[in-house]
Amino acid sequence: MKQIIRRRSGATFSEKTMFAIITFLSAVVLGFLVFMLAYIFKNGFSALSWEFISERPRNEMTEGGIFPAILGTLYLMIGSSALSIPIGIITAIYLNEYARNRKLVKIIRLGINNLAGVPSVVFGLFGLSLFVVFFDFGVSILAGSLTLGALNLPVIIRSTEEALGVVPGTYREASLSLGATRWQTIYRIVLPAALPGILTGIMLSLGRAAGETAPIMFTAAAFYSPEFPASIYDEIMALPYHIYVLATAGTHIQESRPLQYGTAIVLIAMVFILNFAGIILRYRYKRR
Amino acid sequence: MKIHRNILFDLFIEKIFFLVGFTCLLVLLLIMLFLFKEGLPIFSNVSPREFIMGTSWYPTSENARYGVFPLIMASVSVTLLASMIAVPLSLSIAIYLSEIARPVIREIVKPAVELIASIPSVIIGFFGMVVIAPLLQTYFHLDTGLNLFNASLMLAFMAIPTIASISEDAISSVPVSLKEASYALGANRWQTILHVIVPASLSGIWTAIILGVSRVIGETMVVLMVSGGATTLPDSLFSPVRPLTSNIAAEMGETPVGGEHYHALFAIGIILFIITFGFNLIADYLSNRYKFKTD
Numbered sequence: 262m263k264q265i266i267r268r269r270s271g272a273t274f275s276e277k278t279m280f281a282i283i284t285f286l287s288a289v290v291l292g293f294l295v296f297m298l299a300y301i302f303k304n305g306f307s308a309l310s311w312e313f314i315s316e317r318p319r320n321e322m323t324e325g326g327i328f329p330a331i332l333g334t335l336y337l338m339i340g341s342s343a344l345s346i347p348i349g350i351i352t353a354i355y356l357n358e359y360a361r362n363r364k365l366v367k368i369i370r371l372g373i374n375n376l377a378g379v380p381s382v383v384f385g386l387f388g389l390s391l392f393v394v395f396f397d398f399g400v401s402i403l404a405g406s407l408t409l410g411a412l413n414l415p416v417i418i419r420s421t422e423e424a425l426g427v428v429p430g431t432y433r434e435a436s437l438s439l440g441a442t443r444w445q446t447i448y449r450i451v452l453p454a455a456l457p458g459i460l461t462g463i464m465l466s467l468g469r470a471a472g473e474t475a476p477i478m479f480t481a482a483a484f485y486s487p488e489f490p491a492s493i494y495d496e497i498m499a500l501p502y503h504i505y506v507l508a509t510a511g512t513h514i515q516e517s518r519p520l521q522y523g524t525a526i527v528l529i530a531m532v533f534i535l536n537f538a539g540i541i542l543r544y545r546y547k548r549r
Numbered sequence: 550m551k552i553h554r555n556i557l558f559d560l561f562i563e564k565i566f567f568l569v570g571f572t573c574l575l576v577l578l579l580i581m582l583f584l585f586k587e588g589l590p591i592f593s594n595v596s597p598r599e600f601i602m603g604t605s606w607y608p609t610s611e612n613a614r615y616g617v618f619p620l621i622m623a624s625v626s627v628t629l630l631a632s633m634i635a636v637p638l639s640l641s642i643a644i645y646l647s648e649i650a651r652p653v654i655r656e657i658v659k660p661a662v663e664l665i666a667s668i669p670s671v672i673i674g675f676f677g678m679v680v681i682a683p684l685l686q687t688y689f690h691l692d693t694g695l696n697l698f699n700a701s702l703m704l705a706f707m708a709i710p711t712i713a714s715i716s717e718d719a720i721s722s723v724p725v726s727l728k729e730a731s732y733a734l735g736a737n738r739w740q741t742i743l744h745v746i747v748p749a750s751l752s753g754i755w756t757a758i759i760l761g762v763s764r765v766i767g768e769t770m771v772v773l774m775v776s777g778g779a780t781t782l783p784d785s786l787f788s789p790v791r792p793l794t795s796n797i798a799a800e801m802g803e804t805p806v807g808g809e810h811y812h813a814l815f816a817i818g819i820i821l822f823i824i825t826f827g828f829n830l831i832a833d834y835l836s837n838r839y840k841f842k843t844d
Contacts, residue, residue, distance in 0.1 A: 276739035280649055286641035290709055291658065294665055297676050348572050355570040359563050371833060372574040378760070378829040379580060379822065380767025381670075382794045385801070386818045390583040394806055411576045418573070442559040465667075472669025475769040475794075479801050501671040501770075508675055509774060518679070525672050536667045540660055 301529065305522025313523055322485060322507060323516045327524050329486065333402075333497030334471050334531070336490070337481060340406025341413055341470045346463060348410075349417025356418075357425040358447050377415035381475040384412045388480035403493040405481020412476055413466040420462025424455040457542045464539030468532040474501040484510070500528040584822055588815035591615065600816065606780040608800065608810040615813045617820070619782045623697070623790035624766060626783050627776065630701035631708060631765050636758055638705070639712035643754075646713075647720045648742055666710035674774030677703040682775065689787060693777055696787045700776035704765045712761035719753020720746055756836045763828035767821060769794040793817050 316326030352369075360366045388408030398404040428451050436446040452459075474482075482502035490497050507521045508514065591600065595615050603616020642662060646655055681702065682694030723746050731741040747754070777789020778799065791799070797814050804810045 273737060276737050279739045279743075283641045283645050283649060286638050287645040287658070290638050290642060290665075290706075291661055293706060294661060297668075297673075297680075300680060301672070301676065348569055351566050351569040352572060355563075355566040359566055360570070369570060369574060371830075372577050374833055375826055375829045376573050376577050376580075378763050378767070378825050379577075380769065380794060380825055382767070382769040382797050383580065383584070383818050383822050383825075386587075386797065386815055387580045387583055389801070390587045390815070391579060395583070414573055414576065442555045444559040444562045445555065468667055472667075472671070474669070474671045475798055478798060501669050504671050504675055505770065505774070508678060521675065521679075525675055528669060529672060532667055532669060533664070536664065540663070 305526040308519040308523030323513045330498040330500045330503040333499040338470045341409035344410035345413040350421050353418045353421035373415050384476040400496045401494045405477045408476045408480045409470045416466040421459050424458025428454045461539040461543045464535045468535040584818050588819045591812035591816045620793050624792040628765050631704035634705035635708040639709045642713040643716035646717050670770040674771040677775035695777040697790045698786050700772050703771045708761040708765050712757045715757035716754045719750035723749045756832045759832040763825050773798045
């Protein structure tokens with residue numbers, strides 16, 4: 262009996278210790294996240310002003326604002342979505358609603374998973390060789406958007422598939438039994454029900470398009486461009502590339518430090534707003 | 550006749566969607582095609598053995614040398630160290646979220662972990678450069694804080710949300726009946742976690758680790774900004790190194806299209822593509838092989 266009790270109390274001790282260690286390690290990660298964000302905000306807050314987000318860089322990018330970079334990132338977000346959202350949603354609808362050949366579905370899914378795993382810099386090489394050189398688009402908004410669009414396809418497909426999967430099968434059966442075709446069922450019943458989930462995926466993919474650097478380095482981004490882009494064949498500045506350039510290149514790294522922090526805050530804010538919108542949509546959707 | 554038209558339209562849509570459904574495979578195929586088209590020409594001047602095992606990378610010198618072995622070793626060492634940091638932390642978070650945390654705290658911690666995944670890599674690289682590097686330099690009396698250790702630390706932070714959230718899904722999907730059986734035999738919560746829950750979700754955890762590691766190998770901006778950039782073989786924890794991804798990003802901008810150096814950088818892209826492709830196939834196999842049958 263004594264032995265059993267000792268063993269039990271030993272176990273409780275190990276349980277307490279292990280739980281404490283696990284909780285502590287989890288707290289370390291979150292602490293690091295908070296420290297990182299707080300540090301960047303503390304150092305960059307003074308750089309933020311209306312001029313900072315509405316004006317062009319001046320004086321070899323050591324003063325002035327980052328408006329061209331914000332604009333460029335917005336262009337890339339819109340351009341990449343114009344491609345990846347329709348194709349991604351259609352692919353997901355096909356896989357989830359139409360496809361009957363299970364082997365084919367498996368192969369396409371495998372392709373999607375592998376595309377999602379391709380390193381971002383390899384997407385950059387792909388965009389450079391296919392869009393910039395082979396199609397001769399040059400380093401341009403078009404080439405960058407196509408590259409980012411390809412990168413974002415798996416994100417849209419996965420989230421749309423997830424959203425379609427949650428729509429109860431009874432909805433479809435009820436619609437089909439009333440004589441609706443499959444397309445009518447999808448368009449009038451399934452898609453409206455899945456819409457919040459699909460929107461969540463779109464928000465996440467927009468956030469990703471805003472933050473990616475490696476894919477646009479050789480396909481779209483300009484170190485500095487004095488003029489605003491006149492067409493989709495022009496190169497542009499972009500927020501993430503601007504941070505990289507200010508922090509690593511040139512002779513004014515120290516002078517432009519506040520601008521680097523400020524640009525980082527603007528980029529983080531953009532990405533977080535998109536992600537929060539996505540999370541809130543999903544949350545409201547789940548509650549319904 | 551209207552019904553007939555609707556059915557025809559439905560078939561038409563199905564065919565169109567069928568074709569669009571192949572876009573992903575097409576993109577994947579084009580990536581492979583163009584990587585090989587632009588990468589393989591280097592092997593007419595440099596043998597594959599020389600390329601992979603060669604220890605000097607001097608692409609711009611008169612007598613150019615294209616040996617990527619130091620770059621491969623840099624990628625391997627950074628990835629190993631980052632995994633050693635990320636895996637225990639990620640599993641802790643997964644276990645904490647699924648077994649320990651109270652619901653209220655869980656609702657805060659889970660989105661926070663997801664938030665880490667959404668931070669652009671250039672921001673994490675920037676933080677490693679301006680905050681962690683000076684700290685390392687001061688405390689360890691180093692020549693530079695931009696090194697293997699710093700890069701691994703930042704990469705580990707980036708890999709944590711991937712590994713943690715997939716592991717947590719696996720752990721949460723362990724049937725309650727298994728846990729109850731364990732408790733009924735007198736095991737406490739920790740014993741149940743260690744001997745029942747973790748073994749039962751091991752294939753999911755492995756999938757998570759492989760996907761996380763694959764992400765670390767392919768990550769570019771962080772290593773470009775904090776790994777130091779030296780193309781020599783790493784000889785200590787604090788050596789400046791230059792992993793494969795950062796080498797492409799650092800040099801592609803200044804390389805004339807179609808030259809030898811250009812082809813060599815694409816050949817590095819082929820190596821990266823093959824490695825991550827392999828990791829993804831393994832992850833796919835693992836996650837399909839073993840799913841919980843709840844009946």
